[in-house]
Amino acid sequence: MLFCQVFLGFVCTVMSTSILVNSPSKMLSSLLFVAAFNFLFVVAYKNIKKYPSFSAFSALLWLGFFGKTTMLLTFGTGIKDPIGAFDGVGAQWDELFAVTSVGVLALISSFFLYTKIIVKNQIEKVKLENGKINFQLNANFKVFALYSFVLVFVAMLNLNYGLILSGLASITHLPFKINAAVGWMLYLGFSAILSLLFMKSMSTKRYFFACVGLLFLEGFFCSVSLISRGTFIFHVVPVLLLIAFNYKFLNITIKNVMTMFVAFLAVMVVTVGAVTVTRNSLYDKYAFSNSDFSTSITLSQYSKKIDRSFVSNSIGVIGDLMINRWVGLEGTMAVVGYPDKNFALMFDSLIRIPKVGVQDVYAKISGVVYENNPKITFSFIPGPIAFLYYSGQIFCVFIGLLLMGLFLLTADDLIWRFFNNPFLTVQISAYLAVNASQIGMSPFPLVKSLVLTICGLTVLKILTDETVVSNIYYPILSKFRQPTALKAK
DSSP: OHHHHHHHHHHHHHHHHHHHHHOSSOHHHHHHHHHHHHHHHHHHHHTTTTOHHHHHHHHHHIIIIIIHHHHHHHHSOOOOSOOTTOOOOHHHHHHHHHHHHHHHHHHHHHHHHIIIIISTTOSOOOOOOTTOSOOOOOOOHHHHHHHHHHHHHHHHHHHHHTSSBTTBOOSOOOSTTHHHHHHHIIIIIHHHHHHHHHHHHTTOHHHHHHHHHHHHHHHHHHHHHHTOHHHHHHHHHHHHHHHHHTTTTTTOOHHHHHHHHHHHHHHHHHHHHHHHHHHHHHIIIIITSSOOGGGSOOHHHHHHHOSTHHHHHHHHHHHHHHHHSOOSHHHHHHHHHOSOOOHHHHHHHHHOOOOTTOOOHHHHHHTOOOOOOTTBOOOOOOOHHHHHGGGSOHHHHHHHHHHHHHHHHHHHHHHHHHHOOHHHHHHHHHHHHHHHHTTTSOHHHHHHHHHHHHHHHHHHHHHHOHHHIIIIIHHHHHHHHHHHHHHHO
């Protein structure tokens, strides 16, 4: 732990020095920017166990702004998306650093407001203890096999019929909002169910390691099914970090943890490669042609694409994702350079319902040119700070980030209180943090996602509630078992 802290401190020091030396803005603006992000980093790191959603969101902002700024000013890389009328003069950098710093300080303020005034740390965090969850299904290899079968079936069903695909419009529209339910299961549902199995497997090492294998399996199939490379990372990394932080309590060794991370890197390379092959095949043979979706990708596509360059290409894509995957800097640059910022602009973006083939507000600001293709729904994301700065008012950025921080902190406490399951908490936390960091186009998809999440977690809570188990499950099971028992007598 000490080595990790020293290493992270060294990295932050090097990055901070690089920004201060190479920044085109005034020294005061640069100092404020560097100080704000370093303070946020310390707060997030120290409270990652207590408030994982808040810490994960802070980490995504840190990567999207501090990390990208370092890459841009030091190496001239890290900016891939259009940035509109931002011309890079000193005054615009001053404004960029000021707006971003205010947003970060608002997020830090939300933490101290929540923990020191609103709740005063009265909600005690649970420890990682086996058996706290009341789910009565014992973890065993039959349950693991059933979970794997349902996971693979739903993943392949989604991919074959095009229910929910990242960047592509839905091909098959099923009744009763089944598309949305399938999408939620792939984005969060299967990982949430796996968290229950993790809690039930902690006392048996072979079951616990089997759950780690299922974690890689779940991340792989959900990523390929959604053709989303980031899904694997957001599903697997939070759980691995939880295990790494609690390896002594889990009675596993550092060697076990290192083996898990090596396996993670290997599976990630395969996953990114498989998603890239699937995505390219779908875009080339379906999105940009008149071909039928059902014949757009076959197993032969994989055999043709998987060659000696498969691993090197996957590693190249991973390297690109590590730099360009994070949201924040480009969007805020574009909005800073836009001359017509006002509340009407922000309100227009707030009420706009996304439609395929119709440009959103950010596309006009950043200068993004989309091909008018009804099959494609991909769009660039400005991020929460850029979205709030549509108003042209820094205080709006402060209030918005303050409220977002309070929401995430409250969500962390509620999840702990209702489920008492750290594995489930980190999964939901990562999901909420990613969604919060991608605010900017239209709130409607995020609101739908939040509603689905609340509904799904409510069902999960009902199914695992002790009262429901004792008053409903057991009586039903006893009726089925009673004749057998009588016959035995």
